[in-house]
Amino acid sequence: MLTIKSLLASAGMDFSSRVKFVRHKHNQLDLQRLYLNDQLDIYQASQSAPVFSDCDQLVSFIGTEGNQAQFVGVYQVKGVEYHENYRWPENYLYAEQEKPSSYIYSLQKDPRFAALEGRLLIDWGKAALAWHQWAHDKDKEVVAVLPAGYVSEFPGYLDFVITSHELRKIIANPAANNRWHQMLAAVAGVYLIVDASTGKQYVGSAYGQEGILGRWKTYATTGHGDNVQLIELLQTDPKHASHFRFSILRTLSRGMTKGEVIAVENLYKTKLGSRAFGLNSN
Structure with missing residues (x-):
């Protein structure tokens, strides 16, 4: 069975540090739209609780169908600042959304895994509600490795936007x-x-x-x-x-x-x- 840890480790990932798996999913915001417009990092960096303060790296995903998730990158956690009245950047696609007091993380994407971004689908497991999990005691099965440049299956002429x-x-x-x-x-x-x-x-x-x-x-x-x-x-x-x-x-x-x-x-x-x-x- 191919797993996300074995695949990323073969590409240079060090899992001896404090690493979290993160699965982003939102009922109101289109996270795929943010990802395709290079703004998912803005969304990810702003958290209402200090959920990333105790880790060194994030392996990040966007939740897809069922319990699956799409790999979007590995991030180094460089620091955090607390903002009582945080405002989204003006160019953010959901800038009109209200934002409570926030922990704003400085996250740096690791370029070594760029070739795999958007191409790996994993099975997040039954605990889909646990959106951030320690990697040291968990692993995730890779259910698909998509071709470079792949978008999606053709669903039918009248069934897509x-x-x-x-x-x-x-x-x-x-x-x-x-x-x-x-x-x-x-x-x-x-x-x-x-x-x-x-x-x-x-x-x-x-x-x-x-x-x-x-x-x-x-x-x-x-x-x-x-x-x-x-x-x-x-x-x-x-x-x-x-x-x-x-x-x-x-x-x-x-x-x-x-x-x-x-x-x-x-x-x-x-x-x-x-x-x-x-x-x-x-």
Whole structure:
């Protein structure tokens, strides 16, 4: 049985120091969104109790389905400060959330384990509520080692919403996400982009030889896909594409003409009001 301790030890981890396993899970905040936007460290560093003050290193995970958890890094605990009136950084995705008095930890990620980040899924065990545990008397089974660049299984055309970060990763790693490439290239269709920061919607369509995959490659490259209002958003804030969420409204045959596909696209623009109240200019 492959375990997290044996795998990390083979990559240079020293478990003779005071090490804690940490499984982050939150009922209201999207921790995957924080992780994909490089802000999970902000969330992890702020604790309402001094839970990390007695350890030297953290092996950190995000809770996923059931009792599983996804490895996100090893951190050195460098110090802690207590703040009675802590305020989140302004750029934090959940800066509007109230924060009580906090212990703010100085945590330094260990770069030796970067190649494994996001790729290891472990079985946290039955004690899922014990979100931080000493590593000296516990180990965790590795249930999956995902390919480098892997995002997720393709769930079906109408059963997903992905972030712009996930889209870029899917496009950049065709071997690891082969099923996504196959399925998205197989159909034309009408898709939806939602700006999660405002709720505004953009309806677009894809046709031609590579279908939806070909159209979405332009978003992965440019962030805006050459759409007028999306270009304006990125000119104001070059990182604004991190708010975009992609999904498919309807799949169509790749044999349909451009005019036929655009007619269906216009129908959805009318249904959703994305011209008057969203991000479509025409």
